[in-house]
Amino acid sequence: MNQIRAVLQELSVINESYELSAVSINALLEEMSSSKVCTPIIGKFSAGKSALLNVLLGYSRSLLKENITPETAVPTEITYHEKDSAIIVHSDEDVTVTDIASFRAGEFIHADRVQSIRLQLRNEHLLARLSEVMVVDMPGFESGVEVHNLAIDRYLPQSLAYILAFPADDMVLKSSSVQILRELNLHHTPVCIVITKSDKVGLEELELGLSHLKDSIRKYIEQPDQITYCVTSSNKGDVEELEGFLLHIQSQSVQLLGGKFRTLALQEANTTGNYLKMLIHSKSLSVSELEEQEEQLNRRMLSLNSQLTDDNHLFEKEIPLIVRDIQNDVRSSLTAEENTLCTLILNKQDIAEKVNHIVRESLTRSIQERLLPKVRRYLKKLTDRIHIDFGADNGFSFEHLSIDTDNITKKIMNGVIAGISLIIFGPLLTVIGALAKHFIGKHFESKKRNVLKEEIRHKLQTEVYPAVITQVGSHVEAEITVQIQQLNASISGQVEQQHSLLGKALRELKAKRDEEQELQDELLSQAAKHLNRIEEINHEL
Numbered sequence: 001m002n003q004i005r006a007v008l009q010e011l012s013v014i015n016e017s018y019e020l021s022a023v024s025i026n027a028l029l030e031e032m033s034s035s036k037v038c039t040p041i042i043g044k045f046s047a048g049k050s051a052l053l054n055v056l057l058g059y060s061r062s063l064l065k066e067n068i069t070p071e072t073a074v075p076t077e078i079t080y081h082e083k084d085s086a087i088i089v090h091s092d093e094d095v096t097v098t099d100i101a102s103f104r105a106g107e108f109i110h111a112d113r114v115q116s117i118r119l120q121l122r123n124e125h126l127l128a129r130l131s132e133v134m135v136v137d138m139p140g141f142e143s144g145v146e147v148h149n150l151a152i153d154r155y156l157p158q159s160l161a162y163i164l165a166f167p168a169d170d171m172v173l174k175s176s177s178v179q180i181l182r183e184l185n186l187h188h189t190p191v192c193i194v195i196t197k198s199d200k201v202g203l204e205e206l207e208l209g210l211s212h213l214k215d216s217i218r219k220y221i222e223q224p225d226q227i228t229y230c231v232t233s234s235n236k237g238d239v240e241e242l243e244g245f246l247l248h249i250q251s252q253s254v255q256l257l258g259g260k261f262r263t264l265a266l267q268e269a270n271t272t273g274n275y276l277k278m279l280i281h282s283k284s285l286s287v288s289e290l291e292e293q294e295e296q297l298n299r300r301m302l303s304l305n306s307q308l309t310d311d312n313h314l315f316e317k318e319i320p321l322i323v324r325d326i327q328n329d330v331r332s333s334l335t336a337e338e339n340t341l342c343t344l345i346l347n348k349q350d351i352a353e354k355v356n357h358i359v360r361e362s363l364t365r366s367i368q369e370r371l372l373p374k375v376r377r378y379l380k381k382l383t384d385r386i387h388i389d390f391g392a393d394n395g396f397s398f399e400h401l402s403i404d405t406d407n408i409t410k411k412i413m414n415g416v417i418a419g420i421s422l423i424i425f426g427p428l429l430t431v432i433g434a435l436a437k438h439f440i441g442k443h444f445e446s447k448k449r450n451v452l453k454e455e456i457r458h459k460l461q462t463e464v465y466p467a468v469i470t471q472v473g474s475h476v477e478a479e480i481t482v483q484i485q486q487l488n489a490s491i492s493g494q495v496e497q498q499h500s501l502l503g504k505a506l507r508e509l510k511a512k513r514d515e516e517q518e519l520q521d522e523l524l525s526q527a528a529k530h531l532n533r534i535e536e537i538n539h540e541l
Contacts, residue, residue, distance in 0.1 A: 036134040043165030045140025048196035051234040058125030076137040080127035081120035089115045132253035160256045161190040168198045171209040173216040181220040192228045192245045199233040276531040278505035294506045301499045323477045326366045333362035342456045356424040412483045431467045
């Protein structure tokens with residue numbers, strides 16, 4: 001991190017010497033000064049996450065509230081700080097700052113009105129040794145409260161390590177847990193599977209359950225070595241293994257954070273480097289030749305923009321076909337679980353959460369198979385076109401242009417999945433609820449179970465599935481379109497920035513032609529030295 005910080009500071013000085021903007025560089029430096037390894041603790045509601053953190057923090061009185069209702073659970077970020085404080089971020093972005101005593105004594109916070117809580121603690125017991133780690137106590141993912149799903153969707157992409165909690169008396173990998181694991185597998189970062197409440201079961205049952213859990217998890221995590229298993233008990237104060245995992249994350253914080261900021265620093269170095277290459281590449285050209293070079297640069301930019309627009313239109317034409325395939329996959333998944341849905345309704349149980357799990361899991365799998373390969377091909381096409389049509393024969397490098405395929409595909413995946421629960425528990429809840437009410441009444445008891453099952457099956461196929469497919473299709477198509485538009489705007493903006501800088505270099509050279517040769521030589525000599533340094537930076541990082 002110190003090396004990256006020093007490089008960014010050096011790049012800022014170089015940019016300023018050529019009157020280039022250093023705003024993005026300075027913003028990166030500011031972000032680095034406060035960035036920590038975000039490590040959320042994820043698990044179903046009542047998995048014992050808050051109790052576990054209370055023991056880890058080592059206070060004589062619990063800091064985090066336990067045994068709360070789902071409606072009062074919000075993400076709580078916990079970091080070390082020289083002064084204790086509790087910062088409550090409300091849903092309307094207003095912020096309330098209070099002391100820890102008031103936070104402890106305060107009323108339960110409602111999830112619909114509070115976005116998150118930030119606890120900054122002068123905690124010498126643990127947090128002082130985790131100065132570069134931010135632990136996040138997450139709401140339960142089986143709470144039935146939709147804002148919790150949105151919170152998990154928001155934290156997963158920005159996190160660099162993860163803790164997934166399973167209570168010892170329920171170490172079953174349910175569909176909701178599978179969904180989390182599928183999403184974690186996209187990130188290839190450290191994961192700790194922590195078993196809570198180990199004192200609730202006997203040793204033999206614990207070992208057998210853990211063995212089965214490990215076997216199940218191996219099906220969804222491609223790199224088993226990224227997983228650490230910890231067994232804990234809040235009642236017994238047995239948290240040493242989890243504490244060891246967090247300390248390991250602290251020891252790896254430089255590498256984890258460095259990987260994130262190294263890519264961004266290389267992008268900044270590439271932008272400055274292309275400007276210097278233009279200066280040096282055009283040093284021997286006459287004024288008329290420089291003018292021709294500038295015109296050629298502008299023509300290439302217009303041509304590239306036209307080609308990128310055509311590529312975008314072609315991809316947009318594919319989106320409805322991709323969405324149709326995804327809808328078919330969702331319908332197949334719902335049909336495969338039809339017996340389970342029928343049984344739930346017959347037993348007068350709510351099917352909304354089950355439908356939510358089916359749709360989210362199906363979407364995750366379908367997007368990976370149907371959408372992401374096409375997105376990767378599209379991104380490669382854009383990258384190749386930029387390299388070939390804009391920079392290759394001039395020696396300019398677009399290697400670190402921000403077309404980060406992995407991050408883009410993750411963003412698209414998370415963007416599509418994030419809003420699905422809002423649909424299931426929003427517009428579709430009326431349809432699903434009406435189905436359940438239809439079969440609650442006197443006739444429910446009077447008809448034979450198999451007859452009722454066929455009626456339910458018919459209702460699912462003719463009312464629920466079509467509504468789900470329509471809503472999911474509209475959401476997926478809208479989200480993919482928005483994500484691709486944002487991607488194209490980002491790429492076009494970066495290419496335009498490169499074009500602007502190269503044009504600036506040519507104009508400055510034209511201006512220098514009217515000055516003393518000595519000044520020209522000085523400018524080019526300085527540019528050559530700075531370009532050499534940037535090439536060294538690319539090698540160092």
